[in-house]
Amino acid sequence: MVRVNTRDEILRVAAEQFTHSGYKGTSLQEIAAAVGCSKATLLYHFASKDAILHALVAPAALALAGLVAHLETVDDAVVQAAAIDGYVDLVLRFRHEVALIYDVIPQFLQEPAFDTVRPLTDQLCAAFAGRTDDPGNGIAAEVLLGGIAGVVIDDDRDAAELRPALIGVARRALLPAV
Amino acid sequence: MVRVNTRDEILRVAAEQFTHSGYKGTSLQEIAAAVGCSKATLLYHFASKDAILHALVAPAALALAGLVAHLETVDDAVVQAAAIDGYVDLVLRFRHEVALIYDVIPQFLQEPAFDTVRPLTDQLCAAFAGRTDDPGNGIAAEVLLGGIAGVVIDDDRDAAELRPALIGVARRALLPAV
DNA sequence: GTCTATAAACAGATAGAC
DNA sequence: GTCTATCTGTTTATAGAC
Numbered sequence: 258m259v260r261v262n263t264r265d266e267i268l269r270v271a272a273e274q275f276t277h278s279g280y281k282g283t284s285l286q287e288i289a290a291a292v293g294c295s296k297a298t299l300l301y302h303f304a305s306k307d308a309i310l311h312a313l314v315a316p317a318a319l320a321l322a323g324l325v326a327h328l329e330t331v332d333d334a335v336v337q338a339a340a341i342d343g344y345v346d347l348v349l350r351f352r353h354e355v356a357l358i359y360d361v362i363p364q365f366l367q368e369p370a371f372d373t374v375r376p377l378t379d380q381l382c383a384a385f386a387g388r389t390d391d392p393g394n395g396i397a398a399e400v401l402l403g404g405i406a407g408v409v410i411d412d413d414r415d416a417a418e419l420r421p422a423l424i425g426v427a428r429r430a431l432l433p434a435v
Numbered sequence: 436m437v438r439v440n441t442r443d444e445i446l447r448v449a450a451e452q453f454t455h456s457g458y459k460g461t462s463l464q465e466i467a468a469a470v471g472c473s474k475a476t477l478l479y480h481f482a483s484k485d486a487i488l489h490a491l492v493a494p495a496a497l498a499l500a501g502l503v504a505h506l507e508t509v510d511d512a513v514v515q516a517a518a519i520d521g522y523v524d525l526v527l528r529f530r531h532e533v534a535l536i537y538d539v540i541p542q543f544l545q546e547p548a549f550d551t552v553r554p555l556t557d558q559l560c561a562a563f564a565g566r567t568d569d570p571g572n573g574i575a576a577e578v579l580l581g582g583i584a585g586v587v588i589d590d591d592r593d594a595a596e597l598r599p600a601l602i603g604v605a606r607r608a609l610l611p612a613v
Numbered sequence: 614g615t616c617t618a619t620a621a622a623c624a625g626a627t628a629g630a631c
Numbered sequence: 632g633t634c635t636a637t638c639t640g641t642t643t644a645t646a647g648a649c
Contacts, residue, residue: 263614281459284642298615300644396586396597397604403589404582408574411581419574426575430608441632463625476633478626 264302266292271309272353276410280310280357310357317354318374320347325377328384340384341427344402348409349416349423355406378402385431394431401427442480444470449487450531454588458488458535488535495532496552498525503555506562518562519605522580526587527594527601533584556580563609572609579605 260266270291274283285296285306292299303309324343331339348355358374385398405423412419438444448469452461463474463484470477481487502521509517526533536552563576583601590597 279457279459281457285644286642294614295616296643297617297645301614304644306643392592392596393600393603396590396592396600397607399586399590400582400601400604401578401608402582403585404578404580407581407585408577412574412577414570414574418570422571422574423578425571426578426608429575429612430579430604434607434612462623464623472632473634474625475627475635479632482626484625 260293263292263294263298267294267299267302267309268313272313272357275310275313275357276353313354314357314374317347317351317358318377320351321355321358321374321377321381325380325384328380333388336384337387337431338428340381341401341424341431344381344385345405345420345423345427348406349420352409352416355409358406385427387431397430401430438471441470441472441476445477445480445487446491450491450535453488453491453535454531491532492535492552495525495529495536496555498529499533499536499552499555499559503558503562506558511566514562515565515609516606518559519579519602519609522559522563523583523598523601523605526584527598530587530594533587536584563605565609575608579608 267288271283271288274288274291277283278287285299288309289296289299299309303312324340324347328336328340328343358378382395382398382402385402386394405427408423409419445466449461449466452466452469455461456465463477466487467474467477477487481490502518502525506514506518506521536556560573560576560580563580564572583605586601587597
């Protein structure tokens with residue numbers, strides 16, 4: 258099989274399969290078939306199936322950490338708008354990967370390896386809610402965070418079409434009416 | 436094991452496990468352990484693992500069909516508000532079950548057994564969008580439908596607290612500003 | 614780096630005793 | 632109606648040749 262970089266190709270295919278069928282619902286067999294190599298080759302490049310998942314999520318988690326760090330420097334008055342724009346861009350850029358974090362593998366969020374991700378999503382949720390204590394705002398933020406991630410997985414439309422619609426619905430739902 | 440109704444107990448436990456770990460991520464072994472019986476007992480009450488899932492989703496799908504049928508009789512001007520109220524009530528009533536349809540098993544929506552469910556969710560989505568052709572409205576409806584289902588799974592708060600918050604965020608996001 | 618072959622564990626499902 | 636024991640296929644992962 259002629260291929261530029263087998264490792265990257267494995268990650269690309271795994272991201273597709275994991276988001277489509279779930280982590281548990283995707284076997285190494287299926288990934289290998291789609292890549293065009295053997296299971297053994299997969300496990301030469303990655304120590305385990307879990308390692309593939311972690312390699313996949315790591316860059317997205319890093320970008321998420323960057324967004325959250327940036328939001329900490331933003332003033333309360335505009336933090337919601339900044340969080341919405343940043344999150345929509347992030348989720349469209351890591352379409353498969355960030356979506357995984359929110360939708361496909363909730364059980365994995367409780368694993369030790371994801372201990373760094375959970376506080377980040379909590380902070381992002383707080384930013385979406387406008388850093389208020391009102392539980393209603395928190396619930397609204399959860400709806401939008403999860404809903405946006407879900408659409409990005411399931412919807413076939415491209416980023417250019419989704420971006421304004423996603424930002425629009427989040428603003429209407431979360432920002433005070435003008 | 437003293438138990439009122441083993442069949443119902445299996446369904447109750449399976450709903451919990453499926454929503455928490457996913458369908459593929461939950462084994463008959465684990466369900467049996469949580470119920471306090473053997474795998475064989477599970478398969479005495481249900482023909483297969485699939486049969487458990489179908490028994491679980493059937494009442495929710497029926498209720499969903501009822502909601503969609505009711506919405507067809509509702510005037511365009513108020514269909515969004517009616518759809519929001521009806522959906523939030525539905526998803527809180529069948530907290531595990533309807534949530535399963537939207538969040539845990541996207542791959543199952545393509546199975547023949549779910550051929551009846553897919554058109555229902557499409558119609559519900561159209562009602563959420565206010566029966567317009569604007570793709571932006573459609574995307575917003577998808578965000579809210581999926582986001583609400585996701586919150587109902589993950590959030591521990593009870594229905595009384597969630598209901599007004601969920602209806603509120605959906606109205607702000609979807610209904611024209613007054 | 615990639616392969617075939619295989620190990621070891623686990624899945625869903627069945628048989629038959631009680 | 633529930634159990635133990637077992638069958639059969641599939642899973643992740645390893646061993647070793649090329």
